[in-house]
Amino acid sequence: MAAIYIDNISKSYGDIRALENISFEVADGELFGLIGPDGAGKSTLFRILTTLLLADEGNATVVGHDVVKAYKEIRKRVGYMPGRFSLYQDLSVEENLSFFATIFGTTIEENYDLVKDIYVQIEPFKDRLAGNLSGGMKQKLALCCALIHKPEVLFLDEPTTGVDAVSRKEFWDMLKSLKEKNIAILVSTPYMDEASLCDRIALIQEGKILSIDAPEKMIADFKKPLYAIKTNDIYETLLFLRKQDYTESALPFGEYIHLITKEPMEIKNIGQHIKLENIPVEEVKKIEATVEDIFLDLSKKPEVPTKTD
Numbered sequence: 284m285a286a287i288y289i290d291n292i293s294k295s296y297g298d299i300r301a302l303e304n305i306s307f308e309v310a311d312g313e314l315f316g317l318i319g320p321d322g323a324g325k326s327t328l329f330r331i332l333t334t335l336l337l338a339d340e341g342n343a344t345v346v347g348h349d350v351v352k353a354y355k356e357i358r359k360r361v362g363y364m365p366g367r368f369s370l371y372q373d374l375s376v377e378e379n380l381s382f383f384a385t386i387f388g389t390t391i392e393e394n395y396d397l398v399k400d401i402y403v404q405i406e407p408f409k410d411r412l413a414g415n416l417s418g419g420m421k422q423k424l425a426l427c428c429a430l431i432h433k434p435e436v437l438f439l440d441e442p443t444t445g446v447d448a449v450s451r452k453e454f455w456d457m458l459k460s461l462k463e464k465n466i467a468i469l470v471s472t473p474y475m476d477e478a479s480l481c482d483r484i485a486l487i488q489e490g491k492i493l494s495i496d497a498p499e500k501m502i503a504d505f506k507k508p509l510y511a512i513k514t515n516d517i518y519e520t521l522l523f524l525r526k527q528d529y530t531e532s533a534l535p536f537g538e539y540i541h542l543i544t545k546e547p548m549e550i551k552n553i554g555q556h557i558k559l560e561n562i563p564v565e566e567v568k569k570i571e572a573t574v575e576d577i578f579l580d581l582s583k584k585p586e587v588p589t590k591t592d
């Protein structure tokens with residue numbers, strides 16, 4: 284039995300279709316990432332799975348229970364870290380944790396083993412008000428609070444948004460060790476580089492799933508010719524490449540342009556062609572796709588057909 288089972292879930296807010304026919308499963312001990320930009324529908328799906336919102340269509344079960352019929356059972360057995368900071372700002376670190384333990388009818392001592400590795404990192408600040416913690420520490424405390432009743436499934440909605448790079452890395456290390464305790468984890472993130480840290484990912488945009496797979500499998504299956512190009516004028520190079528017949532897409536990626544071509548090309552031919560425009564070329568190389576390349580490729584809107592009569 285899957286820890287999370289989602290079958291054809293759809294949800295609209297008035298005219299906005301927030302989720303459209305979403306289906307996937309998450310197994311026990313699996314770290315599953317929901318990867319997508321703001322407004323993709325991630326929080327809506329979390330709220331449905333944590334029994335806080337009703338779907339318009341479809342079914343879902345969490346720990347084997349229906350999210351509508353058995354909401355009370357589910358609430359006891361899952362941990363949820365919502366996107367926005369969910370703790371009581373005017374309670375101390377320790378008071379927040381005790382509070383969450385109490386509402387779930389347990390104590391910090393009873394389940395200390397599960398949160399110990401994380402809690403020791405914030406323990407020196409246990410008397411500090413949660414509102415005065417740094418972003419990284421708030422996030423660790425929120426994770427402890429979501430774990431204190433020993434949940435079987437964890438829902439983490441954008442836990443690393445707005446958190447510094449070191450804390451982000453520490454956070455993902457913590458998730459890895461939780462997964463080893465057989466907890467199923469559904470985590471959402473707008474950061475594409477975090478996708479590779481998940482066992483499987485779903486790429487989601489405008490309420491629709493674009494692809495679901497293990498990130499390394501998604502990368503291996505991406506067969507389009509992809510090149511990274513560095514010139515001293517990214518803007519002019521982009522304009523130039525986008526006009527060429529061989530170009531499928533050309534997008535800025537930091538100091539590089541990622542070029543997907545319709546057919547494989549010789550690296551030196553690409554460079555020479557750009558130089559003909561009097562743009563000095565620093566580097567052209569063939570590269571393996573990242574999850575971000577794949578996301579952007581899949582999320583391309585089909586061209587609006589033009590009438591030719």
Ligand SMILES: Nc1ncnc2c1ncn2[C@@H]1O[C@H](COP(=O)(O)OP(=O)(O)OP(=O)(O)O)[C@@H](O)[C@H]1O
Nearest residue numbers: 296299300301319320321322323324325326327328
């Ligand atoms: N209560 C609401 N009423 C109306 N529209 C809503 C409501 N909640 C969300 N939406 C809209 O539904 C879509 C999906 O929103 P959702 O919050 O689920 O996305 P998200 O991927 O979690 O993004 P974000 O990180 O910005 O929260 C968006 O277009 C959003 O504006």
